[in-house]
Amino acid sequence: MQLIWDSLSAAIQLVMTRDQAVFAAAARSIWISTTAVALATLIGLPLGVVLARTRFRGNRLVVLAFRVGMALPTVFVGMVCYAMFSRRGPLGPLDLLYSPWGIVIGELVLAIPIIVGISHGAVKALDPRVAETAWTLGAGPVRRWATYVSEARVGVMLAILTAFARCVTELGIAMIVGGNILHRTRTLATATALETSKGEFARGMAMGSLLLIVALVVTSLIGWVSQADERA
C-alpha cells in the first residue's frame, strides 16, 4: 500500500517539476507509436477490407496468417528486425538500428496484423444489405469500400486503438532495435522498465500512470475523429 502512495506522490512530482527526461520519453513514445499506427492503418485498412470482400483461393489462409500475426511476441519481432538492421544485415546501410525509425518499422510489423485482423472481422460482420445497397446505387469499388469502412467504423476504431495500445506499451522492439539510448530511443515503456530495474518502483509506477494518461488522450481523440460513437 505504501508503494501506491509513494507512486502517487512521485507522479505528482514528475508533473510539477516537468521532468524533462520523462516528458521527452512520453513525446517520443507518442510520436513513434502514432506514426507506426498511422502507417499501419494506411496499409492495413484497405487490406482488411479487400480480404473481407473479395473471394480468392487461399483467402482463409491469408486471414489466418494475419490473425496469427496479432500474437507476435515483441521480442521476436525485435530480434528479426535486429537481424535485418544490423550492420551485417541486409538493411544495414539504412542505418535503422538504434534509431527511432527502426522502432517505427518494428511497431509497424506489430500493428499491421492487428489492423488487418480486426477490420477484416468488422467488415465481414456487416449486414449484407449494406453491400447490396451500395451496388444497387451504382457505387464504384472505392466508394463501396469507403462505405464499408464507414459502416464498420466502430470495429475500425477499435482496431486502431488496439494497435496503438500494443505499440505504445511494447518493450521488446524498443529495447532490442532502439537500444533504450538516452535522448534518442528511450520510450516511456522502456524508461518505466529501466526505473523498475533500478529499484525506483514509485517512479516507475508514476511513469506507468503517465502512459495510461497518454492512452486516455489518444483513445478520446481517435474516438472523436472517427465519430464512431455518434448515432449512425
Added chain:
Amino acid sequence: MTRQLILCPLFTAILLTAGCSSHRSPRLQVLRLATTTSTRDSGLLGVLVPRFERQQQVRVDVIAVGTGAALKLGEAGDVDVVFVHARQAEDAFMAAGHGIRREDVMYNTFEILGPSADPAGVRGLDPASALQKIAAGGFVFVSRGDNSGTHKREHLLWKKGGGQPVWTDYVETGQGMGITLTIADQMQAYVLTDRGTYLRFKNKIDLAPLVTNSPDLRNPYGIIVVNPAKHPAIRADLANAFVDYVVSADVQKRIQNYQVEGESLFHPLRLTGSKEAVSNQRSAVSQKDLPSAGH
C-alpha cells in the same frame, strides 16, 4: 467519412515529416558504445561521457545490455567500442580477433549479501567457501543467471570451491542486478552483487554484506576497440579517441573521485604509480585456473 479519408493520410504525412526534421540533427559523428547495465546504473558514464562529447564534438550512443550481449554486439560490429567487466570473455573476444585494442580501466568489487542473521554462517569467510557452505546447507541463493559479468564471476567462484552443487533453493532470475537484489531481499536469500548496486539499494533492501574484501571479489573493467575490419561503418578513430580519453590521467582521477552514497566506488587502474596497476597483472582469480575457451 470524407473527412477521415483525407485526415488520415494527411496526418500520417505530417507525422513523417515531423519525424524526419526532428531526427535530422546537425550531422554529428556518432560513437556507439556497448556496456553493461550495472555500469550504466552506477552513473559513472553520466559523468564521463558528456565531457567527451563536448571535447570531441561527437555524440556517444550508450547501449546498455548484459555483458554477453554487449560482447555479441561487438562481435557483430554493431558497436564501435565495448566496455565490460568479464576478463575471461574479453580475452576470448580479443583472441578471436573481434577487437584490435584492449585497455584496463578500473575495478570495483563484488560482495556476497545475506540476511543479517546469517543462518549459513558465512560471515567473514572467503567467497568460494561461503558459496559452498550456502549450497551445503541448502539455503536460498539468488543468481543472475544471465551470462553477465556478475554471473560469470559467480561461475568462477563455484569452480574455485570445487564445483557447483545442485540444490532446489538455487534461484536464477535472468535479470539485472537491481531486480535480482529485490528478489533476494524478498526471499531473504544470499546473493552476489557488485558494490555499486548494493550501495544504491542499501536503503531499499534488508540484506547485509557478509563476504567482502577478497582478491577473488575484485571486478576489473576493460575497454575494447572493435575491429574495424568487420564493417566499414565502424568508427575505430572515435573508439580509439574514447579509449585514450578513459585511460588519460585526468579521467582516471575523475573515476577515482566518483562517489555513490558518499563512497568512492571505482578504483582506477591506470594512474601511474598506483600499486593497483601493477597488482592487476597478478589478479587473484586468474585465467589459468580455468578452461581457456570463453563463454
